[in-house]
Amino acid sequence: MKLGEEILKVLNKIYEPDTMVEKRFKRYDIAFKTDGYGRPILLFFGEKDERGHIKGERFARRLITAPDGTVIKDHWENKGRST
Numbered sequence: 001m002k003l004g005e006e007i008l009k010v011l012n013k014i015y016e017p018d019t020m021v022e023k024r025f026k027r028y029d030i031a032f033k034t035d036g037y038g039r040p041i042l043l044f045f046g047e048k049d050e051r052g053h054i055k056g057e058r059f060a061r062r063l064i065t066a067p068d069g070t071v072i073k074d075h076w077e078n079k080g081r082s083t
Helices: 005-011
Strands: 020-025 028-034 040-048 054-065 071-082
Touching: 005 020, 005 028, 005 040, 028 054, 040 071
Parallel strands: none
Antiparallel strands: 020 028, 028 040, 040 054, 054 071
16 A cells, blocks of 8 residues: 555644644544654554554655755655554
8 A cells, every 4th residue: 555645745744743643534544653853754544443543554754864954765665554
């Protein structure tokens, strides 16, 4: 599964640093962890179970920046099923 343009628009925004953000995206539940700059770096995408855990797919962001803050590499990688 690849991430589409619409979800990438949500993930390219800046949020509160070092937090876990939960949102609803279309018919899916998503939760993502942000880094110290507020950029999402870990994504859980699927449906919430009765305990509040998202069952679906897990993605990790490969984000490399230059010393001046310019983004060199920005890539989301599917890490498999999340339970």
